[in-house]
Amino acid sequence: MSAPTGETTLHVAGPTPYDVVIGHGVADRLTGLLGDGAARVALVVPETLRELAAPVREALAADRRLTELVVPDGEAAKTVATAATCWDALGEAGFTRSDVVVTFGGGATTDLGGWVAAGWLRGVPVVHVPTTLLAMVDAAVGGKTGVNTAAGKNLVGAFHEPAGVLCDLSLLATLPRADLVAGLGEVVKCGFIADPRILELVESTDPAALTADSPELRELVERSVQVKIDVVVGDLRETAGTAGEGHPGREALNYGHTMGHAIERAERYGVRHGEAVAIGSVFVAELARRAGVLDDMTADRHATAFGRVGLPTGYAGAPYDDLRAAMAVDKKSRGDQLRFVVLHGVGDPRVLAGPSEEHLRAAYDAMVARA
Numbered sequence: 191m192s193a194p195t196g197e198t199t200l201h202v203a204g205p206t207p208y209d210v211v212i213g214h215g216v217a218d219r220l221t222g223l224l225g226d227g228a229a230r231v232a233l234v235v236p237e238t239l240r241e242l243a244a245p246v247r248e249a250l251a252a253d254r255r256l257t258e259l260v261v262p263d264g265e266a267a268k269t270v271a272t273a274a275t276c277w278d279a280l281g282e283a284g285f286t287r288s289d290v291v292v293t294f295g296g297g298a299t300t301d302l303g304g305w306v307a308a309g310w311l312r313g314v315p316v317v318h319v320p321t322t323l324l325a326m327v328d329a330a331v332g333g334k335t336g337v338n339t340a341a342g343k344n345l346v347g348a349f350h351e352p353a354g355v356l357c358d359l360s361l362l363a364t365l366p367r368a369d370l371v372a373g374l375g376e377v378v379k380c381g382f383i384a385d386p387r388i389l390e391l392v393e394s395t396d397p398a399a400l401t402a403d404s405p406e407l408r409e410l411v412e413r414s415v416q417v418k419i420d421v422v423v424g425d426l427r428e429t430a431g432t433a434g435e436g437h438p439g440r441e442a443l444n445y446g447h448t449m450g451h452a453i454e455r456a457e458r459y460g461v462r463h464g465e466a467v468a469i470g471s472v473f474v475a476e477l478a479r480r481a482g483v484l485d486d487m488t489a490d491r492h493a494t495a496f497g498r499v500g501l502p503t504g505y506a507g508a509p510y511d512d513l514r515a516a517m518a519v520d521k522k523s524r525g526d527q528l529r530f531v532v533l534h535g536v537g538d539p540r541v542l543a544g545p546s547e548e549h550l551r552a553a554y555d556a557m558v559a560r561a
């Protein structure tokens with residue numbers, strides 16, 4: 191970790207190691223990450239962020255042939271059709287394996303751009319420049335990429351680790367408050383699954399003080415990225431999770447996502463991912479309480495911590511049966527059995543396989559009552 195100034199480099203070990211650089215102005219480091227062999231670079235950027243990306247575009251175009259892949263804003267970009275359009279453009283540009291994809295945007299952009307890079311020529315390097323809090327602390331790190339299908343969230347994709355991640359905190363200055371707050375959903379999640387200090391910080395800091403230039407936000411970013419790194423390094427391809435005893439491996443990062451993704455789909459992605467994760471985490475804490483594995487105080491702490499930063503903790507928009515059906519296609523499911531990440535305590539994530547319908551319904555009812 192570091193003082194609030196200067197830059198912090200967190201290393202991600204593994205078969206394709208890379209660094210996550212955190213600080214102010216670190217996007218300037220981008221060209222240094224591209225390698226000498228890259229004659230071409232493709233910049234994946236949503237239309238709405240083109241102006242913000244101007245310095246990055248200029249730097250990339252100075253020494254390389256730049257193809258700009260302008261994609262729809264937010265979740266609308268995460269489609270097979272958008273990816274196909276990007277691949278057509280890479281084909282026209284004659285993009286080779288020594289060339290590099292750069293993403294500039296929130297988690298939707300890094301997910302899409304990462305998958306475009308994973309698919310092109312079966313894998314070309316990608317460097318992420320996340321511009322939202324959520325993408326900095328979560329989406330840009332760890333190599334999960336993908337898009338949505340009609341059946342649900344992130345159902346098509348690949349694991350493709352980036353060659354580097356530049357978290358330039360200055361970029362957060364223009365991020366709408368609601369999107370910054372949504373990013374705190376994944377931050378608080380990291381607190382519950384692995385780092386109690388994150389919860390203490392969130393509980394003791396005035397949420398209004400969590401701004402782009404605040405040392406408190408920076409500490410939350412660094413701690414959350416470290417949680418993500420520690421988990422993915424231990425289980426890069428999400429294969430370690432079992433039911434019952436033991437750590438669920440990478441599935442721990444999916445805490446709150448089973449219900450969260452179902453809500454996103456039911457709302458046609460009109461709810462922010464981080465908001466849905468907050469609701470889903472409160473839901474699954476209730477489920478764990480009902481299942482007898484989580485104490486009351488820790489279960490209740492969920493609504494308090496997520497609510498404190500301004501995140502929703504309840505939801506009453508879709509009937510139980512719709513959400514139950516959407517949860518069935520979650521990647522953690524095995525056959526007809528739902529599997530949830532639950533806590534047995536703060537920092538103690540486990541798998542709960544095949545919870546009773548009675549407990550699921552009761553947790554759903556509590557979620558509706560909280561809305």
Ligand SMILES: NC(=O)c1ccc[n+]([C@@H]2O[C@H](COP(=O)([O-])OP(=O)(O)OC[C@H]3O[C@@H](n4cnc5c(N)ncnc54)[C@H](O)[C@@H]3O)[C@@H](O)[C@H]2O)c1
Binds near residue numbers: 268331334
């Ligand atoms: N791959 C992973 O491990 C992973 C992890 C977490 C989330 N995700 C995915 O990330 C997505 C959510 O990411 P998100 O919350 O960043 O949403 P997002 O990418 O939709 O961005 C949210 C909004 O913020 C705007 N924006 C982005 N940066 C800005 C800036 N600096 N200034 C002004 N506006 C800015 C965008 O234009 C967009 O409208 C979801 O699709 C989720 O599934 C992936």
Ligand SMILES: O=C(O)C(=O)C[C@@H](O)[C@H](O)[C@H](O)COP(=O)(O)O
Binds near residue numbers: 332440
């Ligand atoms: O990196 C992971 O692993 C995660 O689960 C992080 C999540 O926050 C993220 O939303 C991820 O995209 C969810 O993955 P999915 O496999 O459930 O679609």
Ligand SMILES: [Zn+2]
Binds near residue numbers: 376447467
């Ligand atoms: Zn998430």
